[in-house]
Amino acid sequence: MNEFFIKPKIKFGIDSLDYLESLTSKKYFIVTDDSMVKLKIIDKILEKLPKNSEIDIFSEVIPNPTVETIENGLKKLIKFNPECVIALGGGSPIDACKGMLYFEKKVAEECSEKIKPFRHFIAIPTTSGTGSEVTSYSVISSGENKIALANEDMLPDIAILNPEFMKTLPPKIIADTGMDVLTHSLEAYISLKSNPFTSAMAIEAIKLIESNLLKHYKNPQELYHREKVQDASCLAGVAFNNSSLGINHSVAHTIGAKFHISHGRANAIVMPYIIQVNKNAWKEYAKISKELGYEFSTVVEGKDAFVKLVEELKKEMQIETSLSQVGVEFNEFKSKIPILIKDIKKDICTEYNPETLSDEEYVKLLLKIYFGNNDI
Ligand SMILES: NC(=O)c1ccc[n+]([C@@H]2O[C@H](COP(=O)([O-])OP(=O)(O)OC[C@H]3O[C@@H](n4cnc5c(N)ncnc54)[C@H](O)[C@@H]3O)[C@@H](O)[C@H]2O)c1
Ligand SMILES: [Fe+2]
Incomplete structure (x- = not known):
């Protein structure tokens, strides 16, 4: 059967980041890379999240993220147990974040947990780009191989396209x-x-x-x-x-x-x-x-x-x-x-x-x- 579908709501334009001000979750987990921290792009996100919320940041994603990157982020994600997960960066942080959410669900399924984790998932691309913010793919490197995972569970709920971030x-x-x-x-x-x-x-x-x-x-x-x-x-x-x-x-x-x-x-x-x-x-x-x-x-x-x-x-x-x-x-x-x-x-x-x-x-x-x- 043929099908065409779009999952994330797409917020776009110069004021699109204001969406973050409408969030009400108490705990946020941000998956990103070192450049986003050094360029202070992450500060623009932090400024918009609700005051007094708890925020944990995993900024160790490397370009062409590896299985090890996913494992390390996943451990932190499970321990922190956020309500909302934000992927910020190029295809590498977004794919790494998708990989973490995918394997978290897999682990829960294998442990036959009745309640599968639900995280409100927001993707904010800073390259133009992979389009990863709207795809059900995640490309992970393992040694000299690249493996493309495909699963609709990895689709973000919201994609924020803010052209400001591409200036750098x-x-x-x-x-x-x-x-x-x-x-x-x-x-x-x-x-x-x-x-x-x-x-x-x-x-x-x-x-x-x-x-x-x-x-x-x-x-x-x-x-x-x-x-x-x-x-x-x-x-x-x-x-x-x-x-x-x-x-x-x-x-x-x-x-x-x-x-x-x-x-x-x-x-x-x-x-x-x-x-x-x-x-x-x-x-x-x-x-x-x-x-x-x-x-x-x-x-x-x-x-x-x-x-x-x-x-x-x-x-x-x-x-x-x-x-x-x-x-x-x-x-x-x-x-x-x-x-x-x-x-x-x-x-x-x-x-x-x-x-x-x-x-x-x-x-x-x-x-x-x-x-x-x-x-x-
Ligand atoms: N999921 C998908 O559908 C999909 C599709 C195509 C490619 N990919 C994968 O995505 C990855 C590549 O992603 P990419 O091309 O976006 O690059 P990337 O995320 O690897 O980033 C490349 C470099 O650009 C830097 N960077 C990112 N945004 C910046 C900004 N605004 N200012 C300055 N520096 C910035 C990063 O820190 C990094 O050093 C690969 O692993 C590829 O296989 C995924
Ligand atoms: Fe591509």
Whole structure:
């Protein structure tokens, strides 16, 4: 049966943080990272929470959060037993917080507790971004692997989109996270599970990225473009939460975990090569180019016009075009090809990709990505 749904209420705009003033809980647990404390972004949250409430902060989340991070946070969460949990930060703190809430429920189920813990869950993203504030996914790193958990129990009750927080983002992170948004919307649009609802949101997100990402990258202080990229991030999150992603993400998860490349950058590096191998979706890429107003006569030209946009964005934002450019050593890469293919195939995002690749095709794809050469 087909379904489209949105769970969190989304509070957005410059005054969206005022929502926190309406809260009546007595105990708050905040999951965040060190940067949010150093940049004093967390102070903006603390100022708004009810006076005399008890607050505990877990600020030890690292980028690409690990199983250990979740375990440590979970212990603190259970001990403190809050009524309300707030995740503040990029995808890493939000995913870590979701992981804690997920495993807390699992533990309760296994102990056959009749009353499962209920925590009012608020997500406040500070990157634009993963869209994690509106998705039922949490990506956890374990050794050299990234595992994507999927469960609706992890969906926040409230998402607060406040563009103020994105002012402090370094351009490199704007580039990486912005390209993640483009990948989400693109993969939602071409997914085998796409539908009119997801496609409408995905195409709007792509348009917003095309018109605003570079401007936001060049001038993070300017509110208009910052806000539009944030809107795109959330729209793309709702779209892919309903239609699933594709092998751009599977490959990015795998190479990101093995060679320590940030999530968005890994997506951006592999994107032009994935578009070329996704032949079953060339028509869809061409449709996107049409929506963007590009002129072309054939499907191949339409698809190429979109690839050109991706390459231009990458060039302007100084994103590498290959794994060799990122400094991955060839012999190490070559020795890992079999395990890379195994991990890509079992990644949760592979199932609804419009094209199914053979092992031989994956080898070719990975070599193209390594050398930055589409003609291999
Ligand atoms: N749950 C999902 O649906 C989903 C989707 C895509 C990716 N992910 C996962 O999300 C993680 C990546 O999240 P991300 O790209 O948002 O980055 P991140 O949360 O890892 O943050 C990257 C860096 O930016 C800093 N930062 C965050 N906000 C800032 C701000 N406003 N000002 C200055 N610095 C700031 C952080 O402290 C960190 O050092 C990965 O683990 C990825 O696999 C999850
Ligand atoms: Fe992503």
